[in-house]
Amino acid sequence: MSNEAATATTAEAAPAPEPLPHGLGASLPSTDAGAKTEGTFPYAADLWAEGLLWAAVLRSPHPRARILSIDTSHAREMQGVRAVVTHEDIPGEAVHGRGTADRPVFASEVVRHHGEAIAAVAADHPDTARMAAAAVIVEYEVLDPVTDPEQAFDSEPLHPDGNLIRHIPLRHGDPDALGEIVVEGLYRIGRQDPAPIGAEAGLAVPRPDGGVELYIASTDPHTDRDRAAAVYGLEPERVKVVVTGVPGASADREDQGFQLPLGLLALKTGCPVKLTATREESFLGHVHRHPTLLRYRHHADAEGNLVKVEAQILLDAGAYADTSSEALAAAVSFACGPYVVPNAFIEGWAVRTNNPPSGHVRGEGAMQVCAAYEAQMDKLAKKLGLDPAELRLRNVMATGDILPTGQTVTCPAPVAELLEAVRDHPLPALPKDTPEDEWLLPGGPEGAGEPGAVRRGVGYSIGMVHMLGAEGADEVSTATVKVQDGVATVLCAAVETGQGFTTLARQIVQETLGIDEVHVAPVDTDQPSAGAGCRGRHTWVSGGAVERAAKMVRTQLLQPLAHKFGMSTELLQITDGKITSYDGVLSTTVTEAMDGKELWATAQCRPHPTEPLNETGQGDAFVGLAFCAIRAVVDVDIEIGSVRVVELALAQDVGRVLNPAQLVARVEAGVTQGVGIALTENLRTARGLVRHPDLTGYSLPTALDAPDIRIVKLVEERDVVAPFGAKSVSAVPVVTSPAAIASAVRAATGRPVNRLPIRPQAAVVTGQ
């Protein structure tokens, strides 16, 4: 749902005589914003090649069934059908997967979720391909699906790897510690779909050397290439992934169940093959946020200081492991939130069910626990008769405190400052000065809202996420910077998903080399890997790699000059294309210093290593943490239960602002995604079958649902281990805002609100 194109248009339009913004800290507009707003930016679905064939995928209509037979003969005989592939046609590895290789390319013996791929067809027309896919006759023995994650422990294994994907029993401190005040709660979080604005699409083109090129909107091209090569039985060099325009990615956006058949069909037919997923297929195929069940018990002393937190966290991973192990690690590690908790006993499980697959959606794990621990904090405040913000302030962590995993927080953690900033911000005015028929009430314009039934509530939440991969993941990125004829080019395989990486890369080079004209090359797997685009890692590692490469070019450029004048390169500076020495003796232009040469440098950035959590959930698992505080103001129609979020005031720990306009856009997008989790976004299932897989049934927030978003404070305390000192900004608003909205609805209605999204019946006040 990321509305990336808006990023650049909000940048200030500079009056004509002023120079264009450039360098770090400026609101540099994105280069593709114009094309995206005008609708001319080419996405994967727009690709075309002469003589291409169209693919269609046959998907399981059952959440769990045994496949007795697959008969493709009718489909093969249809006019215009060029190839039909099933599990029998896979030359290489039959299973793949993001974290664990446990997912078949095509189901062969059993199907484990609604929409699992069984066969794929290539034909000369998309309708022919769909009809042929429907003509593949599959005989199923329908089995009873396991859809309750609590039953997954005892039911028969759904997969040869078993139903338990991971169990983390975190133990920290004294198990016998008791508090005077104890509050308990049971919380449920629904299934959010990342719902990228463009559904999956791609084009596969066979190569003369027997390899294949995949033109797809991948966010992790090298991993996708390696996985595809393994499935096709080819060396990785013979598969090339070319990244096309990515239409929105707030998760691992691509469904491998369609990427892999695409290349397989191209190899089989020798023709280019294109596939564009329908919205329904998109909902069925790609990964979702883990539906989560959480049980909490908080102990506190009479002053409200936390003594102990006990929790059980159960993630529904769906049929395949994907990145559930990482999501569980985050959920368990951040189960107490950014609070000082001396004793913590957290049990976390990720289990297999026949529900739709779960995986990386930003803020995974951290978002679900935030909704639960903040609900507990509200309960505790109520029981103690304390102001909810005051109770939180008594417990917040700071730099130097210890996480329940035993890791010391070494990065800036200005949590108290963030919470105070949102608490002290003036509350939005009631609309009493405007005519009553102009009020925007819950239910919206022309809705049924009635002022007399509307109650206003204010709630708080503070959230945290980790940045970069955790538990020993090798987070490395490589970038090349080239300068010729006064123009710099960046080659880096970090995919621009709308997060603004290409803009940032241009700013970094401008800042380091003083060259204004910077191009960022399109991404393919001929370049060295930059890794996946998630958890703010491209700002950190790919941005860091670009900076290092640019600095190496700078040294190459300045070395001869420095040598000539007998000074070190550090005493020379580049501003606006001019090189000057500290004493002003030397002054020349970059173009002159280049002297027609071409300068290249390639560099890598690899953050300091982390370690896996051990058998009691202890370990230095995270590279860095980011924090955010949000105050939500909501209006609730207490008879109908409709909720309107009036305002979200946010304060965030960002390290350093690299591009103000882009940062605001990222925060607003993240907060709005959180509004979706809190109020409407839940991909419903009935006995494992996905209900209403379309954008009418699955309600994304519209402009009217999005509240006023006030960025009250951005704390710029630089993180010394991060390049530029900057922290990731996109994920933590997603983590924090749903809990704040739930807290505000609690304040407005007095109801417990222990389930997200908040159902209208949970926000109704009856019997008054």
Add this chain to the structure above:
Amino acid sequence: MGQREGAAGLTTHAPQAAQAVTLPASLDEAVAALAAMPAAVPVAGGTDLMAAVNSGQLRPAALVGLGRISEIRGWQYQDGHALLGAGLTHARMGRPDFAALIPALAAAARAAGPPHIRNAGTLGGNIASAAPTGDALPVLAALEATLIIAGTNGTRREIPVSHLLAGMELLRAGELVGYVRVPLLHAPQVFLKATGRTGPGRAVASVALVLDPARRGVRCAVGAIAPMPLRPLDAEQWVAQLIDWDNNRAIVPEALTAFGEYVAAACIPDPAPAEDGTVEQLPPAVLHLRRTVAALARRALGRALS
């Protein structure tokens, strides 16, 4: 759409398959075109039809476009009634001049979706697709509107809107909804809709309520909770007696609450008692829906009488 060169000589140009489209200029021409091509599908705003076409669920052999039939895109007066063209868009019905005539229909049209849907979607389309969540339908039911159906050779027949929505009478092959006749009541009318969010959304429940001062009647219809709008006739008659029609249409406040509950219980009844006399409790979601209908009906009557 211009062609764009992409990587490796790939382009973004895709040839479109040609399709037979007729664009008649009058209702009779449209009916004749449908008679000539029985496989053709009529299309007005296309907000439902084209979504089905684009997702591949529907492949009409031919289309008869109704957008150029100017006679059904406006309205006229006809002895105390308004004769509304089936091609009226929601955007047009939402404007103040229309709202002065038939306020509830204007309110429903304004609530019917985002602006691009309201600009295209038509009154006739809302009736023909007869989706339970069609916002105009409860208003037409409360107004007891009559449909004027155009058939071959210039024939016209009339059916009450409720008969069509209930499936008591059906459109025959080649027939089109031409006009909708609604009474002009010159009294307050209300349409209220509960959705799951602040932005435009499908109704969870909706209530249309119109006053008929000449006949001293209240007419109410509840939409979206059943396949067709429901009319709580007993509740209507009961509450009409409680209104002091000669004294500013005054009513005691308790009657509003009772009316809401009466409507809700009529539309969402308790399950019939079992043989041993026990009554099964309704599921929480249904109870909430009933509470919502009660609140909407109470608010609607309150606003109409205020």
